[in-house]
Amino acid sequence: MVDHVGTVFLPGDTIHNLNKSEKTGKIIIGPGLRQESETIIVSKPGILRHKEPNIYWIDSHQKKYVPVKGEQVLGVVTAKAGDVFRVDVGGSEQATLSYLSFEGATKRNRPDVKVGDIVFARFLVANKDMEPELVCMDGAGRSSGMGVIGRDRGFMFTCSLNLIRKILSPGCVLLKTLGNGNRFEITVGMNGRVWIHGRSVVDTIMVANAISAAEFMDKDQIRAMCSKLADRFIVVE
Known part of the structure; x- marks a missing residue:
């Protein structure tokens, strides 16, 4: 080293x-x-x-996201222009997403995507000389969990890019500890956005607050916080 x-x-x-x-x-x-x-x-x-x-x-601690090829992000569909969707990913410009960039999509079988939908996608093109382009498929043409998520359910919030890298790192105990005794869905984008859907509105808010509070905590502090929240989850049930 x-x-x-x-x-x-x-x-x-x-x-x-x-x-x-x-x-x-x-x-x-x-x-x-x-x-x-x-x-x-x-x-x-x-x-x-x-x-x-x-x-x-x-x-680096930053909130402004710069697209990187291959990274998975959470975006919001803002408009439809011809055969592509415009997607806000939190960067300096919006990205494009073709209707053919979904698993099984064809000219006759178009995906059900509406303005305002949240999409989980990855960058196919991301450089300073070209407009960012998203796809909702992996290299084998499969969705692999990507696509429209959270329609009419769940909650999306924004945090620092540093926190995103922290909770996705193999050594972070936050998500595993939060999941002990509490069921929730979560999708994390490298652009600083997190989508959560818990069993109730209260559970969803508690998980979101726990993630936000964990940015400057060490492993022991995270475990202690999750232990206290576990009792609250049981009470809510």
Whole structure:
């Protein structure tokens, strides 16, 4: 592990001597970093993080989402223009979603998508020179849980991108602990949006508040909070 990991960097800083893959001799860079020739440059402020064997990114507290190809997001359909839908994903511009970008969709069998619907989708195209494009299928053409969700039920709220990365990390105990003795549906988008549907309105609000409160908690604090909430869930029943 290089000494740079865990260090705070500012935009414009350069990073050297990162660990490369033994097989390919390459480095994989994520959000907050960009490569110019042989130089790795920091593009946003934050802490340098590392995942074995050769993946690096900047852990930054931010709410403004920048689309990244392959990331799954929660969007809101704002309009229909011809054969595509316009989707608000919280970025600087809206993304497009073709009606053919759903599993089993054809010209005769169009998906049931309405303005105002929440869609769970992934970015097929996301770069500074092209309009962002979403699809509701994986590489094999299957929905894999993507598509329209939460019509007439559930609750969607927005949180920081840092919290999203935290609750999706393998080491986070929040969702697993909240699920002990309490049933709820949850969909998490990398753009800082979370959709929840609990057994009741009270359960849904409690889960949403627990997720929001967990951003700066450690594992023990999260477990203690979930333990207190477990009693409340039982009372509600």
